[in-house]
Amino acid sequence: MTSTLCYLNGEYLPLAEAKVGVLDRGFIFGDGIYEVVPVYGGRLFRFGEHMARLERSLAKIRIPNPHSREQWLERCRRLVGDSPGQDQMVYLQVTRGVAPRDHVMPVGLTPTVFMMVNPMKPATAEQRHQGVACVTARDFRWERGDIKSISLLGNVLARQISADHGAMEAIMFRDGFLTEAAASNVWIVHEGALLGPPKSEHVLEGIRVDLLRELCEECGIAYNLRPIAEADVRAADEVLLSSATKEVLPVTRLDGEPVGHGALRGKPGPVYARLYEAYQRAKPAMSI
Numbered sequence: 001m002t003s004t005l006c007y008l009n010g011e012y013l014p015l016a017e018a019k020v021g022v023l024d025r026g027f028i029f030g031d032g033i034y035e036v037v038p039v040y041g042g043r044l045f046r047f048g049e050h051m052a053r054l055e056r057s058l059a060k061i062r063i064p065n066p067h068s069r070e071q072w073l074e075r076c077r078r079l080v081g082d083s084p085g086q087d088q089m090v091y092l093q094v095t096r097g098v099a100p101r102d103h104v105m106p107v108g109l110t111p112t113v114f115m116m117v118n119p120m121k122p123a124t125a126e127q128r129h130q131g132v133a134c135v136t137a138r139d140f141r142w143e144r145g146d147i148k149s150i151s152l153l154g155n156v157l158a159r160q161i162s163a164d165h166g167a168m169e170a171i172m173f174r175d176g177f178l179t180e181a182a183a184s185n186v187w188i189v190h191e192g193a194l195l196g197p198p199k200s201e202h203v204l205e206g207i208r209v210d211l212l213r214e215l216c217e218e219c220g221i222a223y224n225l226r227p228i229a230e231a232d233v234r235a236a237d238e239v240l241l242s243s244a245t246k247e248v249l250p251v252t253r254l255d256g257e258p259v260g261h262g263a264l265r266g267k268p269g270p271v272y273a274r275l276y277e278a279y280q281r282a283k284p285a286m287s288i
């Protein structure tokens with residue numbers, strides 16, 4: 001694992017040998033952003049969309065993009081090519097760089113670029129067939145969840161709340177309305193439609209937010225982004241998570257209560273099943 005190749009500031013080297021200075025602003029302030037790109041069969045899924053979000057995150061925190069899209073692609077491919085076989089995740093991170101500690105953004109710093117590849121850990125067959133448990137929590141994070149920041153302490157604390165309860169995720173509410181989970185977007189199904197919260201500064205725009213709209217169109221499922229009250233989540237027919245690793249995943253227990261109604265109470269629902277199938281079909285077509 002530690003002998004796998006990573007990329008650091010222009011060099012490819014074994015992960016165990018990669019070192020950054022302690023004054024790197026990523027280490028000192030969490031002053032940086034990241035991306036996680038899934039790789040299926042050696043090809044990068046929704047690469048253009050991931051690059052567009054990387055560009056947005058960088059612009060929002062005023063770090064110049066150190067590479068062109070072609071350069072990012074070339075580096076991703078080199079790392080992917082080095083790790084044979086199974087599906088993978090490319091992790092890439094850009095921090096503002098190394099400088100004497102001062103909150104103010106120094107001018108003219110060279111950003112630190114780090115990239116690594118890890119094997120993908122997909123959901124298990126049991127998780128897909130039975131669904132997963134989640135807990136709810138107040139969204140106590142900062143108000144710029146739209147930036148894919150490496151400062152993840154709030155998300156770490158939220159995810160740990162769920163781990164302490166043996167659950168997969170913490171589904172969060174701000175002022176009584178659904179935002180997202182610690183490391184996933186959250187969806188509900190109501191009267192056959194897939195509903196998610198509106199795009200805002202409180203929610204990361206997951207790459208699957210637009211992807212699910214496309215898949216819903218393909219499957220003839222209504223799709224709408226609108227404010228979702230906590231009561232709507234608890235009364236939903238289905239609750240789903242989406243993320244690069246989870247793809248789409250059914251939530252069948254929320255705070256210990258079964259999700260859904262009637263015969264499907266506590267079981268993955270039909271909208272999940274159709275979106276999961278559509279997702280699998282999309283992989284080859286949307287990878288480069």
Ligand SMILES: Cc1ncc(COP(=O)(O)O)c(C=O)c1O
Pocket residue numbers: 155180181182183184185204205206207208209242243244245
């Ligand atoms: C806080 C948060 N929201 C949403 C997502 C889902 O985003 P994506 O679909 O791009 O993986 C993630 C992914 O890790 C996340 O960390």
